[in-house]
Amino acid sequence: MYDLAVIWDWVAFAVRWLHVVTAIAWIGSSFYFVALDLGLKQVPHLPPGAHGEEWQVHGGGFYHIQKYLVAPANMPEHLVWFKWESYSTWLSGAALLMIVYWVGGELFLLDPSKAELALWQGILISAGSLTIGWLFYDFLCKSRLGETPTVLMLLLFALLVAMSWGYNQIFTGRAALLHLGAFTATIMTANVFFIIIPNQKIVVADLKAGRAPDPKYGKIAKLRSTHNNYLTLPVVFLMLSNHYPLAFATEYSWIIASLIFLTGVTIRLFFNTMHATGRKLWWTWAVTAIIMLVIAWLSTVPGGTTLEEAEARPLTPAEERFASAPGFAEAYDTVLGNCSMCHAREPVWEGIRWAPKGVLLETEADVAREAHRIYLQAAASHAMPPPNAFEMDGEARNVIESWYKAARGG
16 A cells, blocks of 8 residues: 555655746746846847847857847747746646645644644635735836836835745744745746736737737836846745755744845846946945845844743644654654754754754654654655664664554554
8 A cells, every 4th residue: 555645745746846847947048038138239230120139159059139129020920938937837836835835734834833823724824925915016016116116126125024024923934935935936927927928919919910019018028027037036045945944943034034035136136237238246246245144143043932932832733633643652752862862952963053954853742743754754764864873773663653654544
């Protein structure tokens, strides 16, 4: 009989892989076209309506590219649309969010020390915040603020800071940063789906009908594309953050996430300026380094729940389910003896200052809460403890496996 826990983990892995592949395709094409757009040269003898051209060499061949700000005089027979990279990235990311943070919400989404929520309430906040965030952002862009891009960008940053703080008041640190990334990525994909592509289709339809396209559609799409350009790198950081507890498992993780958006601006400003003018604004890297130093300092500021507070907290229904299962006492002792020296609020293993992956295995609630990961890491596989640390014998692994399966009903 197949182990459903193992199968489900492989499903999550496959969807994560798909998400990474599609994200590479989207980010790659996005960065390429930004660099291309900024590097266009206005040379003599361009076709009517052409804004600039670029000669490029790659893979042993030469490419001659011309850009029309509105549209060419005649509709080409073959037109490539760059949209599915964005859609596939968002769809695979949404599926991964559901697998990890909705199905596994009692472990990864909800933090009972922050807010007493039922799983359905957490899922509703998770989904609703992404939708409401896009609607609010879209409203700002369509208001008069759309005529003042700098003010609009500042308001967007304020919105992201507010969401970073808000998510951190409800969700686990890991889920808070991931949802901030999903919140931002939803805005980016919605920009493509609701604004950029429809505006381009209007221009194409005008060309086919013999009408002169309205330049305003290109201007609107350009504004949204610019936002996407500056938001891309912070989203990548937030998607990777769940692997680094120094980013998500700290008292000021919401400030860390907010500062990361500033690094997205400084880094992209360097490359955008270089592609457009050839100038290299090296000061942007100095600013980025200073921001990262502040982030590193914030990650070490003391805070969070103490061991005494964690022991005093009552178990959630999900934790109680595993804590009351047959074999829990033996499994708990096994985990304490093999794992807690590293996975502690104050690790005692030499060279480890913070629990790996932010996983804490000290209290009964800790072990019950992390039952699924303990089983996958120490029973279904031998990933933990690290073999170069010490060997966990087969009997200890069998104790964990028996307890987990008993809690899951066999």
